[in-house]
Amino acid sequence: MKQNGLFIAIEGMxxxxxxxxLERIKQYLTEQDVSxxxxxxxxxxxxxxQIRNVxxxxxxxxxxxxxxxxxxxxxxxHLIQKVIPAVQSGQLVICDRYVMSSLAYQGYGRELxxxxxxxxxxxxxxxxxxxxxxxxxxxxxRPEVGLKRIMAKTSDREINRLDLEAIDFHHRxxxxxxxxxxxxxxxxIMVNGEQTxxxxxxxxxxxxxxxxxSQAGQASELE
Numbered sequence: 001m002k003q004n005g006l007f008i009a010i011e012g013m014x015x016x017x018x019x020x021x022l023e024r025i026k027q028y029l030t031e032q033d034v035s036x037x038x039x040x041x042x043x044x045x046x047x048x049x050q051i052r053n054v055x056x057x058x059x060x061x062x063x064x065x066x067x068x069x070x071x072x073x074x075x076x077x078h079l080i081q082k083v084i085p086a087v088q089s090g091q092l093v094i095c096d097r098y099v100m101s102s103l104a105y106q107g108y109g110r111e112l113x114x115x116x117x118x119x120x121x122x123x124x125x126x127x128x129x130x131x132x133x134x135x136x137x138x139x140x141x142r143p144e145v146g147l148k149r150i151m152a153k154t155s156d157r158e159i160n161r162l163d164l165e166a167i168d169f170h171h172r173x174x175x176x177x178x179x180x181x182x183x184x185x186x187x188x189i190m191v192n193g194e195q196t197x198x199x200x201x202x203x204x205x206x207x208x209x210x211x212x213x214s215q216a217g218q219a220s221e222l223e
Contacts, residue, residue, distance in 0.1 A: 005087040006215050007131070008208070009098035012139035013174060014163055015146025016193045017200060018096055021139065024201045025094055025208065034212065037086040040096035042074035045081050056160035064110030071102050072123040079124060079131055092212070098133050099124060100180055105162065108176025109169050137207055138181060139193035139200065143170035 010018050010025075022038060029036045042052040051074040054060060055067060062070075075098070086093050099120050107116035124131045147170060150163055181188040191203045 005089065005091045005093060006211060007083065007087050007093045007095070007134045008211065009095045009100065009133035009136045010139070011097060011100050011104075011136045011177070012193060013141050013143055013146040013170065013177070014160075015149040016139040016141040017149075017197065018139060020197055021201055021204055022094065022096055024197075025204065028201075028205060028208075029092065029094075034092055035090065036092040036094060037082070038094045038096075039078070039082060041078060041098055041101065042071055044078040044083075044095075048074035048078045056162065058159070058161045058164060060161065064106060064112050065115070067110065068102060068106040068112055068116055068119060071106065072119050075099070075102075075120070076123040080126060084126060084131060095133070098136070100133075100136050100138075100177070100184070103180055104173050104176035108179070109165070109173040111172070133187065135207075135211060136184070136188050137204060138177060138188055138190050139204075140177075140190050141193035143167065143174050145194055146170075 010022060012018050026036070026038050041048070042055060043049045051070050055062075055070050055074075083093055083095065102116055102120055106112050107114075121130055144167075147163070147167070150159060181190060189207050191200060191207070193200055195203075
């Protein structure tokens with residue numbers, strides 16, 4: 001299965017501003033006449049959206065492993081049904097969260113360790129190939145800053161089950177992202193999320209422009 005498009009995941013702590021930046025990205029790509037698909041995890045397709053509701057519902061209680069397996073299940077179906085077809089058709093796929101979120105939140109936050117990587121490698125394997133994001137744009141925001149934004153309710157974002165975890169959990173997740181950005185340095189591009197919304201987007205825009213230009217150059221070489 002040949003990958004013709006580009007798969008970008010937007011990563012970050014809760015309250016990092018991913019949703020606002022994704023709206024700006026979509027508007028920019030539309031203005032630039034770029035063929036793209038915007039989606040999210042968990043979710044993006046009906047079955048994965050239903051799993052999302054189970055995971056994030058504040059009334060639900062579950063073990064860390066159950067949470068991890070639910071995320072992986074939603075991820076696999078979303079990948080098969082939506083992401084892979086879009087990438088193979090040559091589209092730019094922008095996804096709100098992907099594998100790195102599970103490695104940070106369940107691997108570090110829930111302290112499940114390597115089991116999360118093993119589970120997700122199985123979930124993203126299709127036709128003997130693992131489908132990782134080409135690039136993870138990580139919006140770097142400290143846990144205290146992100147949670148303050150969420151609790152201030154300055155947007156329509158609904159507070160979910162993970163938002164209500166103790167601060168120690170969020171510190172472990174943040175440490176996880178820090179470690180992952182080193183372990184997967186070739187897949188990570190870090191953006192300072194504590195700037196103004198406009199400044200954050202300008203950094204992201206420059207990254208996306210470079211990625212699109214690089215992809216176009218590779219396509220030209222194959223012609």
